[in-house]
Amino acid sequence: MKTKIIKEFGTPCLIIDLDVVERNIQRAQKLCDKAGVANRPHIKTHKSPLLAKMQIEAGARGITCQKLGEAEVMADAGITDIIVATNLLGAARSGRLAALQQRIALKVCADNPVVLEAYSNAARESGRPLDVMIECDTGQKRAGVETPGEALALAQIINNDPMLNFAGLLFYPALDTWPETQIFLDKMIRGFAVLGMRHGIISTGGTPNFPNIGKLLGATEHRAGTCIFNDRMMIEAGFAQQGDCALHVFTSVVSRGGEDRGILDAGSKTLTSDTGGLDGYGLIREYPKARIHKFAEEHGFLDLSRCHTKPEVGDILRVIPNHVCVTVNMVDQLVAVRGDTIIETIPVSARGMLI
Amino acid sequence: MKTKIIKEFGTPCLIIDLDVVERNIQRAQKLCDKAGVANRPHIKTHKSPLLAKMQIEAGARGITCQKLGEAEVMADAGITDIIVATNLLGAARSGRLAALQQRIALKVCADNPVVLEAYSNAARESGRPLDVMIECDTGQKRAGVETPGEALALAQIINNDPMLNFAGLLFYPALDTWPETQIFLDKMIRGFAVLGMRHGIISTGGTPNFPNIGKLLGATEHRAGTCIFNDRMMIEAGFAQQGDCALHVFTSVVSRGGEDRGILDAGSKTLTSDTGGLDGYGLIREYPKARIHKFAEEHGFLDLSRCHTKPEVGDILRVIPNHVCVTVNMVDQLVAVRGDTIIETIPVSARGMLI
Known part of the structure; x- marks a missing residue:
């Protein structure tokens, strides 16, 4: 899946799983219906x-x-x-x-x-x-x-x-x-x-x-x-678990400086500087103890000191953003998948509407 | 000028003054030439x-x-x-x-x-x-x-x-x-x-x-x-003065709650949550003592407690963003003016390039 994504779209890239999206839509509807x-x-x-x-x-x-x-x-x-x-x-x-x-x-x-x-x-x-x-x-x-x-x-x-x-x-x-x-x-x-x-x-x-x-x-x-x-805020709020998160930012580790430092190709122009009140800027699925502690515009800086195993340059990581609404607003399209199959690209047609 | 802008483009809107842009381009070129x-x-x-x-x-x-x-x-x-x-x-x-x-x-x-x-x-x-x-x-x-x-x-x-x-x-x-x-x-x-x-x-x-x-x-x-x-970071760094700032976010005061609160129609999806290490999210030219202290996605929350006179609902304010690079990346076009004359719109053609 990661290999397919990077070959077709490169990184960073915003991926939504339509199976999870549909489940989430149903869940919200049922909660309203019931109430x-x-x-x-x-x-x-x-x-x-x-x-x-x-x-x-x-x-x-x-x-x-x-x-x-x-x-x-x-x-x-x-x-x-x-x-x-x-x-x-x-x-x-x-x-x-x-x-x-x-x-x-x-x-x-x-x-x-x-x-x-x-x-x-x-x-x-x-x-x-x-x-x-x-x-x-x-x-x-x-x-x-x-x-x-x-x-x-x-x-x-x-x-x-x-x-x-x-x-x-x-x-x-x-x-x-x-x-x-x-x-x-x-x-x-x-x-x-x-x-x-x-x-x-x-x-x-x-x-x-x-x-x-x-x-x-x-x-x-x-x-x-x-x-x-x-998103990560909804996990913290107790409304969602990791498996309920339909959107991941796929990002490459592009640099490693020293034992405990790493750099992602997703920075503030992808994940945004909105912390949502949480520590760090997103949850890395493969390395939940890694902390995205700082951004440059196109780089996310990793603190890997709490990780036993550490990602290498070239690894592709999946990040659950802290606040998904502002992250989606950074991009012109989402890549929709079902499990390991790429289905289509979905334009974020109302992105960046100032007025 | 403010009236012209809101009639033609509404708010929020990113305005650049081409006279200042040209002066800034010349200044950087001369500094390089001299060195x-x-x-x-x-x-x-x-x-x-x-x-x-x-x-x-x-x-x-x-x-x-x-x-x-x-x-x-x-x-x-x-x-x-x-x-x-x-x-x-x-x-x-x-x-x-x-x-x-x-x-x-x-x-x-x-x-x-x-x-x-x-x-x-x-x-x-x-x-x-x-x-x-x-x-x-x-x-x-x-x-x-x-x-x-x-x-x-x-x-x-x-x-x-x-x-x-x-x-x-x-x-x-x-x-x-x-x-x-x-x-x-x-x-x-x-x-x-x-x-x-x-x-x-x-x-x-x-x-x-x-x-x-x-x-x-x-x-x-x-x-x-x-x-x-x-931008405001360059003012803080001593490189620029307010008159050297070519870009302003024009934003309307859309709500006033209580004596000391106000709400702008520019939030984290316009100015971004990037503080650039500064206090508050931008310098308001008309009310430099007003503090944009928090964002919703489409709202900037004002603390007006330090202002002697305070803006009213409907006022249009000009904000120098903390970090202009990430703010420009939120929009599809800039409105170019010279002084009080609207010249053209300039597409931000390379906006949102993830790869």
Whole structure:
């Protein structure tokens, strides 16, 4: 397998095993089904219409994107039920949001009135009302309004604007803020009742939150990205085991300096400098005690001091990246295999979408 | 200018000012000219044939690449004097090195016999000898042989192989290892004399090493990448001032949570998680005391606690990235301006070349 890969593609190269991908897609779908919420996978992880369609065929209601450019690529491929889960200010002001909104009924998100105004202008430009969800923050200190009062105020602005439709609430709750999310949501539901508004989609998110899926009463959808491939962070989080990791970076040992040093041909321009909060930059399957401790742009530096046997120059190693979403975003294609057979190359069509 | 940019391109967007680019190209060329060494800029920073040709027109002898894929793109654009400054094992074994070697007389690098063997096989496949330089490490603990003895042994392997030509030595000396590099090089020159070999190119590298250019007696070329754009690392290193930074990431403030928090639409998929050893992820020109302290994939999280005035949602900010080379590698195009006028878009044609 390694020999075939290097002959056809060289190294470094990103390999996904479709058998594992399919198993992972099924697993996420079943977890959603069991909890009684719709599955709306986040495609930021794979950025591939082909893989998004596999998720939809397995039962997903639609998809989640993080960038308008990603939604454009997915719409081009015929996928039309899309939430873009972020404040789309740059895209709204550039005219690209209006252009896409003319083609499909997009759902977008906001956490402030400035973005709502840009959405309203974009909808006017496109000629039809835009579905808007409100992003809510229940302790993560990421994007999102922090109180039900603010969320209801935004919902009313949307409700009063003929060019905007209120479409629901977007949460990104972590394990430790789940009860707070319930309190927040209950207050919102009471508020909606007073205002005579429908609550729309109630979306929760995140692969590490699957163990809590179903606990938020009122949730209607879950969006998770990483679970299609998994990575070292998901292993650390207890959600995945090594065999659940569908993506490996195949990389060659290109140099050995001294007893304990080695150099891979995968550096920060392949694996990225995103540690995901872990020690070292990836798990080497063949040498789990080797530590990728530093990067140059095209080199990964190995500390081999804890390895009994050590890799030699020319060896090809398989690395599970710490954070698979940012690694996939570095490349234009993935090589899809089943076990030892190379099946096809899959373009990462929505890679590098800034807007 | 900001309004024009967001209307035409949205945010985030990478903007280069060609006036500053031209000034930076001239500056590097003059520093090389004054030191009496040839200029061979490293194109890993810009990955653009158009910009590489501007460097050659300003006097550069040729270019340096870090990946075979980069050299392929440059060769397609008509640039033929290229050093690929790394152990090209994956590319050599895949057949792509042989294919490019059939088209142009490439110079490649090695620091071990396994790579030399792969080069020899590739050269046999291509049908003509391959020029090989030896990478030497004089204290950085990156790639490179660590002793003149090892370097001479590799030089002899190259010399004895009819499919390989010895082409020179590649150093990456830092300020604090300059005297060690001189000792290493002097031993090599004496060794070459004994062996009856010509020393070929003696290449030094790095933008931060410009202050020492000319100090290594015997050096024939210098390769520097970052100086075409500069970045926050080069400001910290004392090589550049803010006005020498040709590239800015234009980004919108898309959310404000609480008094001291803000969110940019540029995250780790735009600016990258590469800190370059600095605190925070970039210098915001309009709010130099604001700190980009954390990333999500598409969000940069601002700590505004040290700012007297604070940006509002909708403001467009200009960020000098910590490490410009990895930031450029995230995008498919740069928007080129002169002052307030948008001139053209420049494709980052050699972006994301894994091999």
